[in-house]
Amino acid sequence: MDQRSPLLAVNRPLTVSKASVEPVADSDRDWARLVYTYAAYAAGWLVLGTTVGLYLSFKFGAPDMEHISWLSYGRLRPVHTNTVFWGWSSLALISAALYIVPRTSHRRLYSYKLAWVSLWFINIAVLVGGILLMAGINNGGQEYREYIWPVQLTFAIGIIMTAYNFIRTIADRGIEEIYISNWYIMAGFLWVIPLVTIAYMPFYQKTAISETVIQGYYMHMGVGMWFTPIALGLTYYALPKLLNKPIYSYSLGVLAFWTQLVFYTLIGAHHFIFAPTPWWLQTVAIIFSVGMIITLAAGTGNFLLTMRGSFRTVARSYSLPFILAGVISYFLFSAQGSLQALRSLQGVWHFTNYNVAHSHLTMYGFVALLAWGALYGLIPPLTGREPPHLWVGIHFWFAVIGLILYSTALMVGGTQQGLSWISGAPFMDSVRQMASFWLWRAVGGTLMYLSHLIFAYNIWRMRPLPRSAEELAAAKSGMLASAEGAA
Ligand code: HEM
Numbered sequence: 242m243d244q245r246s247p248l249l250a251v252n253r254p255l256t257v258s259k260a261s262v263e264p265v266a267d268s269d270r271d272w273a274r275l276v277y278t279y280a281a282y283a284a285g286w287l288v289l290g291t292t293v294g295l296y297l298s299f300k301f302g303a304p305d306m307e308h309i310s311w312l313s314y315g316r317l318r319p320v321h322t323n324t325v326f327w328g329w330s331s332l333a334l335i336s337a338a339l340y341i342v343p344r345t346s347h348r349r350l351y352s353y354k355l356a357w358v359s360l361w362f363i364n365i366a367v368l369v370g371g372i373l374l375m376a377g378i379n380n381g382g383q384e385y386r387e388y389i390w391p392v393q394l395t396f397a398i399g400i401i402m403t404a405y406n407f408i409r410t411i412a413d414r415g416i417e418e419i420y421i422s423n424w425y426i427m428a429g430f431l432w433v434i435p436l437v438t439i440a441y442m443p444f445y446q447k448t449a450i451s452e453t454v455i456q457g458y459y460m461h462m463g464v465g466m467w468f469t470p471i472a473l474g475l476t477y478y479a480l481p482k483l484l485n486k487p488i489y490s491y492s493l494g495v496l497a498f499w500t501q502l503v504f505y506t507l508i509g510a511h512h513f514i515f516a517p518t519p520w521w522l523q524t525v526a527i528i529f530s531v532g533m534i535i536t537l538a539a540g541t542g543n544f545l546l547t548m549r550g551s552f553r554t555v556a557r558s559y560s561l562p563f564i565l566a567g568v569i570s571y572f573l574f575s576a577q578g579s580l581q582a583l584r585s586l587q588g589v590w591h592f593t594n595y596n597v598a599h600s601h602l603t604m605y606g607f608v609a610l611l612a613w614g615a616l617y618g619l620i621p622p623l624t625g626r627e628p629p630h631l632w633v634g635i636h637f638w639f640a641v642i643g644l645i646l647y648s649t650a651l652m653v654g655g656t657q658q659g660l661s662w663i664s665g666a667p668f669m670d671s672v673r674q675m676a677s678f679w680l681w682r683a684v685g686g687t688l689m690y691l692s693h694l695i696f697a698y699n700i701w702r703m704r705p706l707p708r709s710a711e712e713l714a715a716a717k718s719g720m721l722a723s724a725e726g727a728a
Pocket residue numbers: 384460464465468469508511512513530531533534574575576577578579580581582587590591592596599600603604607608
């Protein structure tokens with residue numbers, strides 16, 4: 242009999258003890274190394290990208306702390322956004338997809354070599370792109386497409402190769418149906434390739450309105466048709482697997498999928514409400530922004546109903562709390578976007594720091610939390626090493642509390658900013674009013690940043706086990722045999 246249980250029932254422990262995962266569930270070490278290396282680079286880009294973000298947040302408090310052109314606000318801001326978009330978020334999502342696509346297709350990944358080459362294309366693009374942005378070499382002030390075209394092309398080649406690798410894996414699958422995760426993951430890949438192509442086509446660049454319309458389309462398709470479907474696709478696999486039960490409803494997943502494709506692709510113009518773009522285009526964007534509530538309800542409902550009755554399992558797991566928080570964020574903060582799109586609220590919030598809160602609540606509260614949940618859930622059974630449970634818990638709480646501080650400060654401050662502009666007060670009044678809110682953003686950002694350092698440490702603790710003596714001998718004899726064959 243467990244002597245501790247009556248005591249624990251009275252004195253609630255500070256932390257819930259977490260269940261360990263099974264030892265090594267997958268014996269393919271090359272696969273483990275591949276998935277892990279993607280996650281490790283993602284963690285590296287997260288730390289680098291948010292070092293820049295944190296530094297920028299300090300600059301709001303002390304704008305004159307240095308006058309080095311390479312570290313100026315205008316140059317570093319796109320380094321932050323592009324590094325966390327293309328380096329961290331993309332590689333983290335691809336890492337988990339490299340596990341999920343072969344797993345749900347009942348076969349090996351089509352080509353490991355191609356996956357390694359893709360990783361280097363993406364890494365080189367983010368590295369060179371960041372250095373060029375700091376040097377002041379960019380594609381103009383067009384958000385999230387500030388990399389010059391050769392850099393974006395390098396990134397695109399990496400993505401096209403990954404897409405090909407996944408398509409071949411799914412096409413040669415060992416079961417009849419295509420699991421819903423793969424619908425979402427492939428939608429992300431198939432959408433982002435034309436999207437980047439459209440965004441970089443030369444003939445409408447610098448032509449005012451057409452450029453603005455395409456910029457709105459690009460921005461929202463970037464977040465909505467690249468990060469969103471892949472993050473949801475991972476959850477359709479990770480959640481049922483970690484709970485050890487099927488997803489609540491396949492049909493709800495299909496409904497959310499198709500409404501996402503129809504509604505989301507029409508809402509880019511909500512970034513430029515009241516801009517000199519056609520009024521009807523803005524109205525269409527607003528209508529479909531509100532229509533997105535159907536997609537959100539179907540997707541979130543499906544995930545929460547899958548968790549129903551299993552909340553003890555969620556509490557006992559170290560990865561599922563990330564997924565629960567990520568799913569709730571998906572609903573709440575995308576719905577926040579639906580409200581923001583309304584003309585009455587755009588009038589207050591457009592151009593204000595409120596939008597920066599929304600960006601982080603979604604890209605962080607939704608995408609990053611789901612990516613962390615998937616990586617913590619999927620990597621240990623693959624590599625055979627678990628992260629320290631306490632440090633995973635600290636990662637979770639620092640990230641969540643940091644995000645709450647960051648975004649509450651900017652939502653309150655941003656609303657005041659908008660109201661101050663409407664009242665016609667001098668612009669500098671709104672800047673002075675924001676000072677304390679920017680300070681709280683830096684405090685929240687520091688907690689988020691610390692959580693990333695902990696995540697990087699946890700990733701290191703999950704590194705693949707070294708090969709056993711037998712495996713080394715087998716690999717060696719395989720190499721000798723192929724060398725003899727070649728001779
Ligand atoms: C129902 C879904 C959503 C709707 C209707 C929506 C709507 C909006 C609106 C109206 C804006 C503000 C535009 C402005 O005033 O400038 C915005 C900004 C933004 N949203 Fe969303 N949003 C949704 C979901 C998401 C998701 C899931 C993500 C991330 C994965 C996201 C990321 C962003 C970002 C990064 C910005 C800032 C863009 C910029 O730099 O100006 N949104 N969104």
